[in-house]
Amino acid sequence: RATLVSGEDIAVKVQRPGVRETMAQDVSIMRSIARLATRVVPSAQVVDLRGVVEELWDTFESETDFLLEARNLSEFNRFCAPYRYMDCPKPYMDLCSEHVVVMDYVEGIALSHPDQLAEAGYDLKEIGTKLVDNFAAQMLDEGFFHADPHPGNILVSQGSIVLIDLGMVGRLNQKTRAVLRDMIFAVGSQDSPALADGLLRFAGTQADPEDYAALLSDLDVIVKEFGTVDLADLNIADFLGALTQMAQRHDIELPSSITTVGRALVTLEGMLDEFIPDVNMIQIISNHIASSKTVSVVGKDELKTLGLEGHQALHGVLGALAESKVAMHMLTRGQLRVNMQLVGSQEPFAMLSDMVNRLTMALIVVGLFVGSSIVYFAGMKPIVFGIPVVGFMGYVVAFVLSVWIVFDIYFKGRRKKKR
Structure with missing residues (x-):
C-alpha cells in the first residue's frame, strides 16, 4: 500500500525475482511427462495433455507479465462500466511495468468473511446472485472472464462487488460461447442428442466416435442423473467429471481451453457452497441465458438455424442425386456391389x-x-x-x-x- 504524490491511495504489486526461471524448469519437466504420457497411453487422455501444459505456461506468462494484468484491469473496468454493482481496481498504466503493477487500493470485506458482510448490512444472497449473473455475462456474453474467482479475489466495498487480481483471465470465442449455452440448455431439457452435438463441437473436427449410438446411450445416463434433479442439487464439478470420463471412454479429446472454464466454474461453485449456500449458480446462469435472448434475437437465431439447415439439406439432396447417378451408371454395367450389415443381427x-x-x-x-x-x-x-x-x-x-x-x-x- 502506498500513496502517490498526487494523493491517490494505491496498491503496488511487485514480482518476486527468479519466479519465471523456476517455473520454466517445472514446465519443461511437465512437457516431457505429457509427451511421454501421450505416446505410452494415448487412449487414456480426457483432455489434450500437451495443450494443458502449454495453457498452464501461457497462463503463468500472463500472470508474471504485470503489463498484461494492467491491461486486463483496464479492459475489465470498461466491462464493469454499465454495472453499478461491479467494479475492479483502476490501473495506473504509466507507472506499470513487466514486474510492477500499480492500481487503486480497495478497502473492502472479502467474501470469505460472510459474518462481517452481514454485520455491515449486506444481503449475502443478493451479492451471490449478482456475482454469478455478472460472471455469466463475462463468460457467455463478453467472452472475457475472471478465471480465478476464489473468495480472496472478491471484495465488497461501498456497495459494489470488486474483483481483484486479474492476472489469470479466460477468453472464449463466439463459437465456444454458443456451444456452452446450447449444452446448458441441453442438460436442462434432457436432450441427449443436443448434448452430444455440443460435446463433439467442443472436441473439434477430428471428433468422430466409432459408436454414436453408445455415445448417446452414455449421455442419456448423464442427462437422467443431472438433468432431472433440482438445479439446487446439481453439482457442477460432478457433472463435468462425468462428462469428461464419458468423453474418455469414447476417445473424444477435449481442447485444453475447456479446463479454464471448468476450473473457474468449480472454483466459483465451491466458494458459493462454502460462504453463500443459498445461491444456485446453475439456475442463475440458465436464467441469464434465457433473459439475454429477446424475441427478436430468438427470431434471428431461428432464421439463421433454418437457413443453415436448409443450406445443408439442399447440398445433401444434390449430393445424393450425384451419388445415385454414379450408382445407376455402375448398375447398368453390372459393376454395382452392395455391402450391407444388419445391426443387431448377430444373435439371430x-x-x-x-x-x-x-x-x-x-x-x-x-x-x-x-x-x-x-x-x-x-x-x-x-x-x-x-x-x-x-x-x-x-x-x-x-x-x-x-x-x-x-x-x-x-x-x-x-x-x-x-x-
Whole structure:
C-alpha cells in the first residue's frame, strides 16, 4: 500500500525475482511427462495433455507479465462500466511495468468473511446472485472472464462487488460461447442428442466416435442423473467429471481451453457452497441465458438455424442425386456391389447357425444308426459281441454324437436363462 504524490491511495504489486526461471524448469519437466504420457497411453487422455501444459505456461506468462494484468484491469473496468454493482481496481498504466503493477487500493470485506458482510448490512444472497449473473455475462456474453474467482479475489466495498487480481483471465470465442449455452440448455431439457452435438463441437473436427449410438446411450445416463434433479442439487464439478470420463471412454479429446472454464466454474461453485449456500449458480446462469435472448434475437437465431439447415439439406439432396447417378451408371454395367450389415443381427444368425449344426449332426446320427442296423442284419464279418465290427463302431459314434447334441442343447439353454 502506498500513496502517490498526487494523493491517490494505491496498491503496488511487485514480482518476486527468479519466479519465471523456476517455473520454466517445472514446465519443461511437465512437457516431457505429457509427451511421454501421450505416446505410452494415448487412449487414456480426457483432455489434450500437451495443450494443458502449454495453457498452464501461457497462463503463468500472463500472470508474471504485470503489463498484461494492467491491461486486463483496464479492459475489465470498461466491462464493469454499465454495472453499478461491479467494479475492479483502476490501473495506473504509466507507472506499470513487466514486474510492477500499480492500481487503486480497495478497502473492502472479502467474501470469505460472510459474518462481517452481514454485520455491515449486506444481503449475502443478493451479492451471490449478482456475482454469478455478472460472471455469466463475462463468460457467455463478453467472452472475457475472471478465471480465478476464489473468495480472496472478491471484495465488497461501498456497495459494489470488486474483483481483484486479474492476472489469470479466460477468453472464449463466439463459437465456444454458443456451444456452452446450447449444452446448458441441453442438460436442462434432457436432450441427449443436443448434448452430444455440443460435446463433439467442443472436441473439434477430428471428433468422430466409432459408436454414436453408445455415445448417446452414455449421455442419456448423464442427462437422467443431472438433468432431472433440482438445479439446487446439481453439482457442477460432478457433472463435468462425468462428462469428461464419458468423453474418455469414447476417445473424444477435449481442447485444453475447456479446463479454464471448468476450473473457474468449480472454483466459483465451491466458494458459493462454502460462504453463500443459498445461491444456485446453475439456475442463475440458465436464467441469464434465457433473459439475454429477446424475441427478436430468438427470431434471428431461428432464421439463421433454418437457413443453415436448409443450406445443408439442399447440398445433401444434390449430393445424393450425384451419388445415385454414379450408382445407376455402375448398375447398368453390372459393376454395382452392395455391402450391407444388419445391426443387431448377430444373435439371430448365431442361433440359426446352432440350429443348422444340430440338425446336421442329428441327420448324421440317424444315418449311422440306420447304416449300422443294416450291417447288423446283414451279418458282415468280423463280429464282436455278436455284432459286426463296422456296425458296432457306427453305433458307438452315433451314441457319442447323440450325447453331445443333448449336452449342447442343455448347457446353452442354461446360459441364456442366466442372461
